[in-house]
Amino acid sequence: MPNPLRYRVFYTTRQKIVTSTLVLALLAWGAVHAIDRLTTPEDRSCAPGVARPVGGDECVGVSGDGYAFEVPALKDVAKAIAEENGRLKAGEYATVALLLPLTSTSPSMRTKILHEVQGAFAQQYEANNRSNNQVPKIRLVLANTGNGNAHWRPAVDALKAMTGAPHHLRAVSGIATSSTPVRHAVTELTRSGIAVVGTTITADDLTNGPGRKPFPGLARVSPTNSDEADALSHFGRVNAAKAILVHDARDGDHYTDTLKGAFSKLLAKSPYQPQLFTSPKDPTLEGPTANTFRQIAHLLCTTRADTVFFAGRHTQLRQFINALGARGCTHRPFTVLTGDEGSYLGADPQLDRNALGKGLTVRYAALAHPDAWRAAPGRTLPKAGGSTAAYERFRSMMDAVRAEEVGPVELSDGQAIIAYDAMATAVHAIRQATVGGRLPALEDVGLQWPQVTGDLRVRGASGWICLDNHGNPYNKAVPVVELTRDKPRFVQIAWPEGKPPTGECMPPRTP
Structure with missing residues (x-):
């Protein structure tokens, strides 16, 4: 027998109307929701000024507000930078950006980056708190170019938009790898008048020189590969x-290409013809390459x-050292x-340290080292080219920022030292270009490099950082480290010139 409720409840005219209305409402809601999903841009923001590029998961952009770009090791120092920035008043500061691949997936690169950020912050702290109230004050921001500097374009575009109020960007430091993306970034920044x-x-090809100025407003605090090679030749x-x-046979890496060229001249x-290996694109x-080595x-x-x-990058250098440690002729010493x-290998867990005790000596031209300017028994410090006092001032600043809880500080790889000096050079130029207490014009900062010499x-x-007319350091000290x-x-x-510079530290005349 048919259920009497079937016709009275579920198939009445009223129920049909109600059911149809509900179904149509649900369909309309679904259509509106689908259209909204399709027409509303996906929220890819990470923090103010930072977002994930389309097709990428890294957070790219610029921040000085404590955002650490989802890198736990940077959390403490990013917070300390934000606190220092927070003490500044609008209109009294110029901004310096630290442009680095903050989200690099390479453990050694992440270590290098942490140390560079700590060193740059130490100089910001000194400029704002230990420089007799010189003006302008300095605001520091972190700019992420992504793993392998693959997202340099959005980071650089963001920096170009920060030259006016309220940021007053006047210089960019960092620029830590001699690679094609970095070359593009430097080209774009300097073309826009940013020092x-x-x-x-x-x-060597990331420089300006006589008769060529591809990067107007670029200065460097590290010697070129040619200078490193010359220093090694004079030393050894x-x-x-x-x-x-x-040497690496892969073309397009500016570091290995120019180091290979410099070493080739020496040899x-x-x-013997060179022995070649080809590194991966990354x-x-x-x-x-371990098989080749x-x-x-x-x-x-x-x-x-x-x-x-x-002449190669640190990953291949480590593989080469490990291979030499297992060589069949361990009775033969090699240097x-x-x-x-x-400098990357000091903390590399994959380096076979026992290889270094089998008649194998590995020495490199460092950019800085904590013992280079410290007196020690049996060591005579040069009378020019640097000083213990300058290094001890740096150490006092690092001690000061340790109190700001910037995370563990390690100086042996020299990265914090060289980043501190680069930041000091940027601050020096900004303040040299400041007249009457007014912030300098954007282009005026990069015009200061020829005067960063002698007593200046x-x-x-x-x-000592004594720049020539093209922004390159003259006869810069090169610590040889083992x-x-x-x-x-x-x-x-x-020393690239075979001996320290004179007390004048004036680069010679060039064509």
Whole structure:
């Protein structure tokens, strides 16, 4: 028998109307919701001034408000920067940005970045609190270019928009890797009239020079690869007849390309052709190069060479050292000489430190080292080119910012020292360009570099920074550092010119 409620409740005319109305309402709501999802842009913001680019998960942009770009190690120092910025009043400060790949996935690069941020903050703290109330005050912001500097464009565009009020951006520091994306970033910034101070860029083709000015307003506080090579040659007095070059065959890396060129000149009379390897497109990856280095180590055993010049990035350098540690001719001693990428290996857990005790000596041209300007038994400090007083001032600033809880501070890799000096150079130029207490015009900051010399030099913790007319440091001190089983050991200061600069520290005339 049919259910009598079936017709009275579910199929009455009234129920049909109610049911139809509900169904239509649900369909309309769904359509509106779908259209809203399709037409409303996805919220990709991370923090004020920071967002995830379309197709990416990294937070890219600029922040001076304590945002750490989701990098836990940067949390403490980012907070300290924000607190220092918060003490500044509108109109009394100029902004300096620290442009770095803050979200790099490379552990060694993240360590380097942390130390650079700490060093830059130490100089901001000094400029605002220990400089006799000089003006303008300095606001520091962090600018993230993303892993491998892949998102340099949005970061640079954000910085270009900050030159007016309320930010008054007047300089960009950081610029830590000699890579193609960094070259593009420096080109765009300097083309827009923004002064740039490189920290650890050493590539010879990331410079201005006689008759060429691709980066107007660029200054650097680190020696070029050619200067590093010259300093190593003066330090070691290498016999080219017993030396060989091992270099990366991958083109397009400005660091390795120019270091290879500099080493090739030194070894022009070597009887051996260079040994080649090809790193991955991302040289922080392991790739297959460890296999190549095993073969190169075997070939080295068949030569009379006792000195190896290595032109490559730190990941491949570590693989090469490990391969030499396992070489078949451990009775043969070898010395490996390389550029400043060697500074990454002091904290590399994959480095075979036992290899360093098997007749293998690894030395690199560092950009800075905490022992370079500290007196020690049996060591005579140079009378020019730097000073203990300048380094101790840096140490006092690092002690001061430790009180601000910036996280663990480590100085042995030199990154905090060189970032402090780069920031000091930016502050020096901003204040030299300041007239009558008014903030300097944007372009005036980069015009100061030719006068950063003589008595107007920057007395850096890494050594004197005496710039030539093109913004390059003249005869900058190059600490030669040796990797050991324990920690990097300072050996001696070397000089591109073979000896320290005179007390005048005036670059010679160039064409």
